[in-house]
Amino acid sequence: MRTRRVTLLAGHYGSGKTNIAVNLAFARKKEGFEVTVADLDIVNPYYRMKDSEEALKEAGIPLISSAFANSNVDLPALPQELYRIIDDKNGQMIVDIGGDDRGAYALGRFAGALKKENDYEMILVINGYRPLTGDEKETAQIMKEIEDAGHLPFTGIINNSNLGNETTAEDILASVRYAEKTSRETGLPLLLTTVRADLLPQLTGKIDNLFGMTLQKSRLW
Amino acid sequence: MKDKVLMKGNEAIAEAAIMAGCRHYFGYPITPQTEVAAYMAKRMPKIGGTFLQAESEISAVNMVIGAAAAGVRAMTSSSSPGISLKSEGLSYMAGCELPALIVNVQRGGPGLGGIQPSQSDYFQATRGGGHGDYHMLVLAPGSIQEMADMTVKGFELAETYRMPCMLLADGTMGQMMEPVVLNVDNVKTAEKPWAVTGTKCEREHNVINSLSLVPEELEKWNLKRYERYACIEENEAMAEEFMTEDADIIVVAFGIAARVSKNAVVAARKEGIKVGLIRPITLWPFPKKILANAAQQAKHFISVELSMGQMIEDVELAIRCSRPVSLCTRVGGVIPSPEEVLEAIHKVQL
Structure with a gap:
């Protein structure tokens, strides 16, 4: 996958954008890039990049996030340092956009500048096991809605098909066909297929461009 | 791919309700249950159903009363402060003996409280919440699969006993994701000869009402209702x-x-x-x-x-x-x- 200055992750609500953004940031940092992550979610007050604040800090990855993220203040607020996404050319910027077209509205203000600079990757995160993106047609529809709202065309797809904690290697293998069909339907290249790190050995060699991830938010129940 | 889908609790409620034949959803947004309404807004137009964001919780619950009186499967959903607003309607529904599904994805209270999970509407749910002698059936799912299953079961129980049923979840259950299998074979529906569907001049009028001008009559209604509650206590505890x-x-x-x-x-x-x-x-x-x-x-x-x-x-x-x-x-x-x-x-x- 190309490493452009700005990597934007958008997609259907609950498709896994936040988790991928954080994992991508760790991976890029390991490759030696200076990385900053930005949370532009204006839809969901829960499950934000703020959950990973400590881990990001430890890894030396600055987090641009609304002061109200993960708080009881349920506002669609954007972070103060918003314009660093455009102006801070120091290293890589990974941006987590809120779900669906409603989330992508936050992107609109940057679309012009990002197109002008032309050093961005706009990634559609897909999960074929989610109810409203179960096939390529539905997924393409949501893609179009997001593009219309954000005024920025997608450049690639990350297949993040999973069933949460119950995901097996077979589930990921079965999702490849869906991801390829979605790629054909949308005309976008399939950049990566994500997999929980512990399933990586079972799938290496069977799927191209695998990306091992750890879940950032652990559960006590 | 599998017949399993990865769903948020709120989405599981919405999709299971659709699977159960619900085509009438009336709501008003509030965190942490807004995904129920958002999901319904996307799905209902595609299947010929009605999603309506009312001007307030109070109108939403009264729309449910109207739809339920007409004999269709109707529902509304909210979170704690919104349920307080809906409580008048819940009492009317109990009085009118109307079946409907009411979802409460609880958040911290009292008052506006916060948007994090809570179970402090237990009294409100189990003791009625609204005025008068009545109960609602109250179901408390423990997994996202159960959120779906209890939604279906909730409609059935409500119709069997002609009373409102509340699905009592909390912010975490509403927001967390787990795999769900939606099994349409499990859906049962009941005949509703009491519904106000028009007489076509072939039968007497059906009347849906909670008002009684004769105290002895009202007493009789209440006693009859509590006979039914006793039967529910005997048979439906899980x-x-x-x-x-x-x-x-x-x-x-x-x-x-x-x-x-x-x-x-x-x-x-x-x-x-x-x-x-x-x-x-x-x-x-x-x-x-x-x-x-x-x-x-x-x-x-x-x-x-x-x-x-x-x-x-x-x-x-x-x-x-x-x-x-x-x-x-x-x-x-x-x-x-x-x-x-x-x-x-x-x-x-x-």
């Missing part, structure tokens, strides 16, 4: 029992508190403590018999709940105060950790 067979200590918890408690019970068993979990699935009717039965063996009960101690009263009543019952709780949107529940188990002196 609970999951986990490691209760030889238990000296019984933890009682529902919903998210039960998930945390289960981990604590497993940890305590590893230490050799004989402890089990009873997870009420119906909060009204409360599974009294199952608890009373457990009290024959167990010496101590612990009520784990995200409230200042509401369900604990039903635990004490169910076992007729024959055993001490202690309370383990976090409130205000905080969930107790398995370690905190384990500590509550350690504190019990047998």
Whole structure:
């Protein structure tokens, strides 16, 4: 996958954008890039990049996030340092956009500048096991809605098909066909297929461009 | 790909309701249940259903009354403060004997409270919430699969007994994701000869009303309703029992508190403590018999709940105060950790 200055992750609500953004940031940092992550979610007050604040800090990855993220203040607020996404050319910027077209509205203000600079990757995160993106047609529809709202065309797809904690290697293998069909339907290249790190050995060699991830938010129940 | 889908609790409620034949959803957004409305807004137009965002919670619940009176499966959903607003309608629904599904994805209170999970609407749900002598059926799912299953079951129970049914979840259950299988074969529907569908000049008018001008008549209605409630208490109480067979200590918890408690019970068993979990699935009717039965063996009960101690009263009543019952709780949107529940188990002196 190309490493452009700005990597934007958008997609259907609950498709896994936040988790991928954080994992991508760790991976890029390991490759030696200076990385900053930005949370532009204006839809969901829960499950934000703020959950990973400590881990990001430890890894030396600055987090641009609304002061109200993960708080009881349920506002669609954007972070103060918003314009660093455009102006801070120091290293890589990974941006987590809120779900669906409603989330992508936050992107609109940057679309012009990002197109002008032309050093961005706009990634559609897909999960074929989610109810409203179960096939390529539905997924393409949501893609179009997001593009219309954000005024920025997608450049690639990350297949993040999973069933949460119950995901097996077979589930990921079965999702490849869906991801390829979605790629054909949308005309976008399939950049990566994500997999929980512990399933990586079972799938290496069977799927191209695998990306091992750890879940950032652990559960006590 | 599998027939399993990865869903948020709120989405599971919405899709299961559609699967159950619900084509009339009336709502008003509030965190942490807004995904129910958002999902319905996307799906309903595609299947010829009605999604309507009303101007307030009060109109939403009254639209449910209208749709239910016409005999269709109707529902609304909200979170704690919104349910308070809907309570007048719930009382009317009980009075009119109308079946509908009401979803409460609870958040911290009182007042506007916060947007984090809570179980402090237990009294409101199980004691009625609105005015007058009435009950609602109250279902408390413990997994996202159960959120879907209980949605279907909720419509069925509501129709069987002609009364509102509340699905009582919390912010965590609404927001968390788990795989779900939606099984359309499980859906049952009931005949509704009482519905106001137009007489076509072929029958007498059906009347849906909660007003009675004759006190003796109203008394009769209430007595009849409570006969039905007794039948429900006898037949519909549900609970999951986990490691209760030889238990000296019984933890009682529902919903998210039960998930945390289960981990604590497993940890305590590893230490050799004989402890089990009873997870009420119906909060009204409360599974009294199952608890009373457990009290024959167990010496101590612990009520784990995200409230200042509401369900604990039903635990004490169910076992007729024959055993001490202690309370383990976090409130205000905080969930107790398995370690905190384990500590509550350690504190019990047998």
